[in-house]
Each structure stands twice: as C-alpha cells, then as structure tokens.
Amino acid sequence: MRSRSALRETTGSTHVGRSTTAGALAPSTKAPPVPPSSPEPPVSAGGDQMTRRQILKALSGLLLALLVAILSSTIVTNALPTILAELHGTQSQYTWVVTATLLSATATTPVWGKLADLFSKKALMQASISLFALGSVLCGLATSVPMLIGFRAVQGLGLGGVQALAAVIIAAMLSPRERGRYSGYLGAAFAVGTVSGPLVGGLIVDTPWLGWRWCFFVVVPVAVAAFLVLGRTLRLPLVRREVGIDWLGATLIVGGVCLLLVWVSFAGGAFPWLSTTSLLLLGAALLCLMGAVLVERRVPEPVVPLRLFRDRTFTLATVAGIGLGIAMFGGSLFIGQYFQLGRGHSPTEAGLLTLPLVLSLFMTSTASGWLISHWGRWKGFLTAGAISLFAGLCLLATIDHATPLWLVGGYLALLGSGVGLSMQNLVLAVQNNTRAEDLGAATATVTFFRSLGGATGVSVLGAVLSGQVATRVAAATGGTAADAGASLDLATLPEPLQDVVHTAYGDATGLVFGLSAAAAVVTLLCVLFIREVPLRTTV
Known part of the structure; x- marks a missing residue:
C-alpha cells in the first residue's frame, strides 16, 4: 500500500513517490511517513486507485465547479432575449453574446489541457474558477451589448479551464472501467445545472426586483464554494519534471481560431464573402494555423501533440x-429562442418546455x-447516441410556429438522448487509448474541437x-418592415407586426436544425468507424 502522502497534490512539494505511469513506489523516492494527525484516508489495497470515500470527497468540489460551468451556459439561454x-x-449581437464565451473557451482549452500535464491540476482548476468568477461579476456590471460581449469573453477564459480540467482530473482519479460508476454524480450535476439554469434565468428576468444582471451574479457564490471545497478535498499525485511552455504555438493556435471564427461570423453580413476584408481574415487565420502546425512539430512540449492524430x-x-x-x-x-420569439412564451415557460x-x-x-x-463495452452506446442525435435533429428540422408542443418535446427528448449517449463516451474512448503523460492534451483537444464546432455552429446558424x-418578415409585409426581424424587443412593435415576427422565427428555426443534422451525419460516420478497445482497469 502506498503512503497516504503520495496522494497529496501541492505545488510546493518535492517529487512524489509514484509516477503517473508506474504502479509502484520507486525504492529511491520513497515517500516520507504521514504524521498521525493527517486527515487523508488510505488508498485501496491495489495502490493504483483512491478509495471510494476519497473519490466522493474530491468529486464534491469538482461537481460544484462543473455546476458553475453549466449554469453559466444555460442560465442566460432564456434570459438573452x-x-x-x-x-x-x-439578432447578430444575440449570437455573439454566446459566441464570445465559446470563442475564448475554445481557443484556450488546449492551453489549459497542456498545462494540466505539466503543473498542479488543482491549482489550475482554482485559477480557472477565479477567472470565471471575475468575468461573471463584470458581465453583471455591463451597460452595453459590446461591453457584455467583451466580459463574456473573459468569462469564457475561465470556463475553458473548468471544462478541460474537470475531464482531466476525473481521468487522473478513475480508471476508464471505473468511471461509469460515478457518472451518475456527473450526470446529476449536469442535469441540475441544465434544468435549473434556464428556469432560474427565466425567473430572474421575470422578477422585477431582481433584473437580468443577477443571471451573472448568482453563479459567483457557487464558484467561490467550488474553489474552497477543491482546496480541501482534491488530492492527486504531482510529478515534478522540467517543463517548457510552448507559448508561440499557443499564441498561433489562439490567434488562428479567433480569426477563423470572426471570419465565419461576419462574412456575408458585415462584409461580402468575396471581399478584401474576408480574404485578409481567412488568409491570416490559415497562416496562423499553418504556423502552429510547424511549431508543434518541432517543440519538445507541444500544446497539441500531433502524434496523437496517428x-x-x-x-x-x-x-x-x-458535429x-x-x-x-x-x-x-x-x-429557447424558438419558444420565446417563435411561440410567444415567457422565459420561465421556455425553461419548462426544454425539460x-x-x-x-x-x-x-x-x-x-x-x-x-x-459490462466494459462502450461502442454500442456511442453508436446509438450518434443515431439518436441525427434522428432528433432531422425531426426538429420539421418544426414551425404551429407544431404541437408535445411533439416538439418528443423531438427534444430524442436529441437529448443522443447528446447524453455521445458526450461523455467520446471522451472516454479517447482517454482509454491515451498515455498518462498526454492525458491532459488529448482530453483538451477533443473538448477543443467540440467547442469549436459549437462556436462555429452558433455563429453560422445565428x-x-x-x-x-428578415426575409420572411419582408415577404409577409411587402418589404415595409424588413428590419423588424432584427429587433429582439418585440413588445415595441405593433401587435400585427409582432404576430408576423413570431411566425417568422417559428418557421425559420427548423432550417437551423436541418443544417445541424447535416453536421451530425459526420459524427455518425466517424462513430461507426471507431474501433472498440477494452476499457483499462488502471488509471
């Protein structure tokens, strides 16, 4: 049995007596004895995993951090209109309030993941939570949409760390085979955040004495609680080694992704697709990304190890x-926008309809x-999830302003099943095939491309x-109210025009899901060709 101090993660400690890839203590790096007053319980007899009590204590803080991340994404869903x-x-600013967070979170995810392979995971998680809390406070103080978008980007910097590091920390605590035993707790945190987010956001904006700013303030106490609990409960082995941060590669990756998403978001609107501005943005993005590939091939500690793609x-x-x-x-x-702007429901009602x-x-x-x-088998669940995802999006592509709500609910349930069966299991498949020293980078890279798909999708679909x-409103009014669809404050419009805009939003949303279904085809094909590998029973 390993010494209990081998579990303690601290940036000020010396070499821990167990590497992340070895299963036993090296004789020359024997850990010092633990004082009798140490509160840390012993590890299991196998020496490779933590006890159930230790895992649950560490998960308590980690689940709070995940709850913060989920709440930040869902609490504004129904409050944004x-x-x-x-x-x-x-409408274009509507999507950018969401895209700004996804953009900064996406661009920095590989950096957080690589740092997790080099430094204290607990310290990094606490830093990302602190950054997220700061961004949340600033969002609540915003006085204009551009200011809100900028502060949402700050919030996203911390959000990227929370999302990437949570998966890395769980992988460091649990073997792939054991991870499913605790997915109920993770699923509960996801469900609580996803269910309560839209409902709480809707209630806040519907309560006159609170106001929408509390949609951002309300997550700060949860973030502080997560910070404190993680500080007391999370204990992971920390291996000291000489490190070098690939700042050039990180800068090129972040710059390339940002330029690419800005180009996707504004081309065709703020400037034509075939214009000097469009070509300059696209060219600069491609140069940055090609430069990043060259740098990542040469540096000893790349942010995204290209060998992973083999x-x-x-x-x-x-x-x-x-997808x-x-x-x-x-x-x-x-x-959420469909239920409010397309069907005329309140934010609170929209939250209930997404249940x-x-x-x-x-x-x-x-x-x-x-x-x-x-069972130790995962491929069947992943395949069923990809099929359900595609089917749900195809059915949602048929909705309009008059579709029965119970039918929309059934389509949403099918979509939710697809996401639930796919999201965690894609990461599990990757972690099961990855060496311990690349775990952070591999997990963060998968999360990065998932967030990249989300950020690009929100921008393009928005x-x-x-x-x-705008086209449908113009057609219904003979072009006299073509700009009415751009306004999200429908209460200021005449009542007949409100009905026209409601119908336009309700009928146009189906196309958004139809385009999403096309992207889901790629997800389904990739899943079908993934080879199932038996789950490891060691961390």
Missing part, C-alpha cells in the same frame, strides 16, 4: 466532436455510464436564422 431587448441589441480513435473522436458541439450548443440556444431535452440527457448519460462500467427571419 430580455437582456438584448433592454440593452437594445440585435491514433485512429483519437482522430475520429475529434472530428465527431465537431456534437453544433448540436449541443446550437440546440440549447436556438430552442424533455434535459431529462433525457440526464437519464441516458447516467444509465449508459453505469452499464459501460458493468447568421442563417437572422437572414431567414
């Missing part, structure tokens, strides 16, 4: 994550995790929705 109406925003499972799971990201972020964002999506996601992710842990609404 009200927020943008009060700040006099437009693994078939890693490459296919990475590509599959792009999954479009479904995850686009589905949750635009379905089929959330509950099916929770049940399928929890059940599949337990069954995978019990632009498509905005154009479709």
Whole structure:
C-alpha cells in the first residue's frame, strides 16, 4: 500500500513517490511517513486507485465547479432575449453574446489541457474558477451589448479551464472501467445545472426586483464554494519534471481560431464573402494555423501533440466532436429562442418546455455510464447516441410556429438522448487509448474541437436564422418592415407586426436544425468507424 502522502497534490512539494505511469513506489523516492494527525484516508489495497470515500470527497468540489460551468451556459439561454431587448441589441449581437464565451473557451482549452500535464491540476482548476468568477461579476456590471460581449469573453477564459480540467482530473482519479460508476454524480450535476439554469434565468428576468444582471451574479457564490471545497478535498499525485511552455504555438493556435471564427461570423453580413476584408481574415487565420502546425512539430512540449492524430480513435473522436458541439450548443440556444420569439412564451415557460431535452440527457448519460462500467463495452452506446442525435435533429428540422408542443418535446427528448449517449463516451474512448503523460492534451483537444464546432455552429446558424427571419418578415409585409426581424424587443412593435415576427422565427428555426443534422451525419460516420478497445482497469 502506498503512503497516504503520495496522494497529496501541492505545488510546493518535492517529487512524489509514484509516477503517473508506474504502479509502484520507486525504492529511491520513497515517500516520507504521514504524521498521525493527517486527515487523508488510505488508498485501496491495489495502490493504483483512491478509495471510494476519497473519490466522493474530491468529486464534491469538482461537481460544484462543473455546476458553475453549466449554469453559466444555460442560465442566460432564456434570459438573452430580455437582456438584448433592454440593452437594445440585435439578432447578430444575440449570437455573439454566446459566441464570445465559446470563442475564448475554445481557443484556450488546449492551453489549459497542456498545462494540466505539466503543473498542479488543482491549482489550475482554482485559477480557472477565479477567472470565471471575475468575468461573471463584470458581465453583471455591463451597460452595453459590446461591453457584455467583451466580459463574456473573459468569462469564457475561465470556463475553458473548468471544462478541460474537470475531464482531466476525473481521468487522473478513475480508471476508464471505473468511471461509469460515478457518472451518475456527473450526470446529476449536469442535469441540475441544465434544468435549473434556464428556469432560474427565466425567473430572474421575470422578477422585477431582481433584473437580468443577477443571471451573472448568482453563479459567483457557487464558484467561490467550488474553489474552497477543491482546496480541501482534491488530492492527486504531482510529478515534478522540467517543463517548457510552448507559448508561440499557443499564441498561433489562439490567434488562428479567433480569426477563423470572426471570419465565419461576419462574412456575408458585415462584409461580402468575396471581399478584401474576408480574404485578409481567412488568409491570416490559415497562416496562423499553418504556423502552429510547424511549431508543434518541432517543440519538445507541444500544446497539441500531433502524434496523437496517428491514433485512429483519437482522430475520429475529434472530428465527431465537431458535429456534437453544433448540436449541443446550437440546440440549447436556438430552442429557447424558438419558444420565446417563435411561440410567444415567457422565459420561465421556455425553461419548462426544454425539460424533455434535459431529462433525457440526464437519464441516458447516467444509465449508459453505469452499464459501460458493468459490462466494459462502450461502442454500442456511442453508436446509438450518434443515431439518436441525427434522428432528433432531422425531426426538429420539421418544426414551425404551429407544431404541437408535445411533439416538439418528443423531438427534444430524442436529441437529448443522443447528446447524453455521445458526450461523455467520446471522451472516454479517447482517454482509454491515451498515455498518462498526454492525458491532459488529448482530453483538451477533443473538448477543443467540440467547442469549436459549437462556436462555429452558433455563429453560422445565428447568421442563417437572422437572414431567414428578415426575409420572411419582408415577404409577409411587402418589404415595409424588413428590419423588424432584427429587433429582439418585440413588445415595441405593433401587435400585427409582432404576430408576423413570431411566425417568422417559428418557421425559420427548423432550417437551423436541418443544417445541424447535416453536421451530425459526420459524427455518425466517424462513430461507426471507431474501433472498440477494452476499457483499462488502471488509471
């Protein structure tokens, strides 16, 4: 049995007496004895895993951090129409309030993941939580839409760290075979955040004495609690080694991704696709990304180790994550807008109407995790998830302003099942095939491409929705109110025109899901070609 101090992760410690790839203590690096007053319980007899009590204590803080990340994404879903109406925003700004967070989170995810392979995971998680809390406070103080978008980007810097590091820390604590036993707790946190987020956000904006700013303030106490609990409970082995941060590669990756997403978001709107501005943005993005590839091939500690792409499972799971990201972020964002702007429901009612999506996601992710842990087989669940994802999006592509709500709920349940069966299991397949020293980078890369798909999808689909609404409003009014669809404050419009805009949003949303279904085809094909490898029983 290893000494209990081998579990303690601290940036000020010396070499821990166990490497991440070895199963026993090296004789020359024997850990010092633990004082009798140490509160840390012993590890299991196998010496490779933590006890159940230790895992649950560490998970308590980790689940709070995940809850913060999920709440930040969902609490504004149903509140955004009200927020943008009060700040006099437009449909294009609506999508950018979401895209700004996804953009900064996506661009920095590989950096957080690589840092997790080199430094204290607990310290990094606490730093990302602190950055997220700061961004949340600033968002609540915003007085204009551009200011809100900028502060949402700050919030996303921390959010990227929380999302990437949570998966890395769980992988460091649990073997792939054991991970399903605890997926119920992870699914519960995801469900609580996803269910309570839209409902709490809707209640806040519907309560006159609170106001929309509390949509951002309310997550700060949860972030502080997560910071403190993690400081007391998370204990992981820390291996000291000489490190070198690839700052040039990180800068090129972040710059290339940012330029690419800005080009995708504004081309065709702020400037034509075939214009000097468009070509300059695209050219600069490609130069940065090509430079990043050259740098990553030469440096000893690359942010994204290119050798990972030699693994078939890693490459296919990475590509599959792009389509999954479009479904995850686009589905949750635009379905809330559909219920409010397309069907005329309040933010609180919109939150209740999304419950089929959330509950099916929770049940399928929890059940599949337990069954995978019990049977040791995961490919069938992943395939079923990809099929359900595609089918749900295809059915949602048929909705309009008059579709029965119970039918929309059934389609959402199918979509939620697809996300629940796919999201965690794609990461599991990658982690099961990855060496311990590359675990952070591999996990973060998969998360990165999933977030990239979400950010790109939200930008493109938002632009498509905005154009479709404007076209339909113009057609219904003979061109006299072509700009009415750009306003999200429908209460200021005449009542007949409100009905026209409601109908336009309700009918145009189906096209958004149809385009998402096309991306889900790629996810399905990649999943079908992933080779199933038996789950490891060691960390």
